[in-house]
Amino acid sequence: MERYPFLLLTFFFIVSSMVAPIHCRKQTQALGHLYRNKMKGGSGINKGHFKPIHHINNSRVHLQQGMREKDIIQMLPGQPRVSFEQYGGYVTVDKSAGRALYYFFVEAQHYSKESLPLLLWLNGGPGCSSLAYGAMEELGPFRVHSNGKTLYKNRYSWNYAANVLFVESPAGVGFSYSNTTSDYDKSGDGKTADDNYVFLLNWLERFPEYKKREFYIAGESYAGHYVPQLAHTILLHNKKTNETIVNLKGILIGNAVIDDETDTKGMYDYLESHALISDETAYGIKKYCSFSSDENSEISRECETAIEDITKDTYYLDIYNIYAPLCRNSSLTVIPKKPSVENFDPCSDNYIYAYLNRADVQEAMHANVTKLHHDWEACSELIGRWGDSPSTIIPILQELMANGLRVWIFSGDTDGRVPVTSTKYSIKKMKLPVKTKWHPWYLDGEVGGLYRSVQGRFNVCYRKRGGAPSAKLPTKEGTFIDQALS
Numbered sequence: 001m002e003r004y005p006f007l008l009l010t011f012f013f014i015v016s017s018m019v020a021p022i023h024c025r026k027q028t029q030a031l032g033h034l035y036r037n038k039m040k041g042g043s044g045i046n047k048g049h050f051k052p053i054h055h056i057n058n059s060r061v062h063l064q065q066g067m068r069e070k071d072i073i074q075m076l077p078g079q080p081r082v083s084f085e086q087y088g089g090y091v092t093v094d095k096s097a098g099r100a101l102y103y104f105f106v107e108a109q110h111y112s113k114e115s116l117p118l119l120l121w122l123n124g125g126p127g128c129s130s131l132a133y134g135a136m137e138e139l140g141p142f143r144v145h146s147n148g149k150t151l152y153k154n155r156y157s158w159n160y161a162a163n164v165l166f167v168e169s170p171a172g173v174g175f176s177y178s179n180t181t182s183d184y185d186k187s188g189d190g191k192t193a194d195d196n197y198v199f200l201l202n203w204l205e206r207f208p209e210y211k212k213r214e215f216y217i218a219g220e221s222y223a224g225h226y227v228p229q230l231a232h233t234i235l236l237h238n239k240k241t242n243e244t245i246v247n248l249k250g251i252l253i254g255n256a257v258i259d260d261e262t263d264t265k266g267m268y269d270y271l272e273s274h275a276l277i278s279d280e281t282a283y284g285i286k287k288y289c290s291f292s293s294d295e296n297s298e299i300s301r302e303c304e305t306a307i308e309d310i311t312k313d314t315y316y317l318d319i320y321n322i323y324a325p326l327c328r329n330s331s332l333t334v335i336p337k338k339p340s341v342e343n344f345d346p347c348s349d350n351y352i353y354a355y356l357n358r359a360d361v362q363e364a365m366h367a368n369v370t371k372l373h374h375d376w377e378a379c380s381e382l383i384g385r386w387g388d389s390p391s392t393i394i395p396i397l398q399e400l401m402a403n404g405l406r407v408w409i410f411s412g413d414t415d416g417r418v419p420v421t422s423t424k425y426s427i428k429k430m431k432l433p434v435k436t437k438w439h440p441w442y443l444d445g446e447v448g449g450l451y452r453s454v455q456g457r458f459n460v461c462y463r464k465r466g467g468a469p470s471a472k473l474p475t476k477e478g479t480f481i482d483q484a485l486s
């Protein structure tokens with residue numbers, strides 16, 4: 001393992017655990033809704049393995065001359081003085097449909113930003129915004145004051161360590177849109193990865209100095225799907241063209257949706273062990289619910305009853321941060337409350353909503369240039385249907401490791417929706433040999449958490465195919481790239 005990136009990732013880990021993510025009920029609903037549909041037989045959601053886009057129509061990648069300069073954000077309204085560049089704007093991913101993704105990019109606040117990696121951040125949902133959560137509540141450089149008008153600095157911002165690119169994805173989320181609104185009902189993992197990849201190709205045309213830069217993809221919650229799927233797509237196209245189109249080095253996923261079976265079991269075990277549901281309910285779940293990803297499994301009435309009980313028991317709880325208070329008063333304040341990054345304000349969603357819906361803010365960020373007919377929302381109300389969502393992404397994670405990419409899975413222990421138990425069960429299911437045993441890591445002399453590294457499968461060997469080398473992968477499951485290339 002190269003020393004430098006390792007330190008960098010350690011830094012990320014510490015930072016991310018200090019800024020425990022918190023989410024509104026809507027995000028809970030987005031993920032809960034998808035899970036319920038996936039568990040039902042006949043929901044029409046394709047749970048089969050992810051298939052990356054094979055051919056990128058050339059007409060989707062455009063010259064971007066002069067567009068970068070237009071995207072410079074001089075100053076966000078109410079922003080404190082900073083010493084890094086910010087950009088915001090749209091990247092068209094499908095001209096004929098009129099589909100464009102919005103991005104917000106903050107360069108590193110570091111004297112050697114030219115040598116620091118580029119990191120793309122995605123939030124989950126599906127349908128939730130990377131601006132809402134990632135940029136404005138978690139790892140971005142600013143937070144919004146309780147007046148909804150001014151910003152303050154986040155001293156744990158990830159842009160101390162990387163150049164960070166927040167993308168609102170897929171179209172229909174946040175400021176991202178499609179002029180062909182029927183696109184919203186065709187959403188799913190496949191189209192999201194496809195558009196994210198085309199976005200990235202175009203964005204790198206717009207910012208060519210990042211083309212060769214070390215690149216990482218990170219995200220949380222349902223982005224546990226998006227991140228590996230985008231990585232997989234990048235890998236496929238790098239191999240197909242025998243060129244490093246994108247210099248992908250690794251991925252980081254936090255409290256990530258990985259595998260339906262282990263995620264679900266881990267969630268119920270977490271709720272039970274944290275005394276958030278009754279013993280009877282926990283018993284009902286164990287006795288009557290099956291979490292296997294079997295396509296035809298039907299939920300029994302008894303299981304449904306137990307799930308309803310859980311919904312009731314956890315309703316007055318921020319399930320994404322079980323010890324956090326709820327927002328009791330959603331009004332903005334005239335005078336900002338004393339802000340604190342360490343002591344999270346549960347009403348933050350409201351401040352961000354107010355801020356990002358301001359006309360002057362949108363103008364400064366080059367957002368909503370087509371005057372959309374809906375408000376900016378943290379989680380989309382436009383995306384109606386989610387067509388495909390594989391029951392597991394473990395084969396992709398294994399494949400990424402087999403191709404020498406670095407995979408960092410982190411998990412905060414106060415999230416009850418995609419909890420640390422789920423993460424541990426998923427890692428166990430991957431059956432990776434342990435390199436270093438669980439051991440604590442420290443921050444200011446206190447235990448910050450536990451850490452373990454597992455041996456990735458780096459035994460990549462080459463075989464000939466039409467003269468081009470391609471990795472022969474060690475697992476039966478992890479062979480889509482080879483199959484895709486044949």
Ligand SMILES: *[C@@H]1O[C@H](CO)[C@@H](O)[C@H](O)[C@H]1NC(C)=O
Nearest residue numbers: 055057058059060095096097
């Ligand atoms: C590429 O996209 C253009 C414009 O949408 C379309 O006319 C053309 O048929 C596409 N080509 C392929 C090979 O799909």
Ligand SMILES: *[C@@H]1O[C@H](CO)[C@@H](O)[C@H](O)[C@H]1NC(C)=O
Nearest residue numbers: 092095097098099100179370
């Ligand atoms: C969507 O339509 C508006 C209004 O016609 C247009 O200005 C905009 O460029 C279109 N968006 C894309 C991505 O083509």
Ligand SMILES: *[C@@H]1O[C@H](CO)[C@@H](O)[C@H](O)[C@H]1NC(C)=O
Nearest residue numbers: 328329330331332333334335
């Ligand atoms: C909510 O907060 C606002 C602004 O601080 C205040 O004016 C209002 O009285 C509060 N409402 C309640 C019900 O506490």
Ligand SMILES: *[C@@H]1O[C@H](CO)[C@@H](O)[C@H](O)[C@H]1NC(C)=O
Nearest residue numbers: 174175368371372374375376
């Ligand atoms: C875009 O602007 C229009 C007109 O000002 C506004 O009504 C709408 O809420 C905005 N939508 C978004 C997504 O920002």
Ligand SMILES: *[C@@H]1O[C@H](CO)[C@@H](O)[C@H](O)[C@H]1NC(C)=O
Nearest residue numbers: 241242243465466467468469
């Ligand atoms: C692919 O790249 C390798 C290493 O640069 C080179 O040896 C090989 O000839 C290339 N193959 C093709 C098909 O371009």
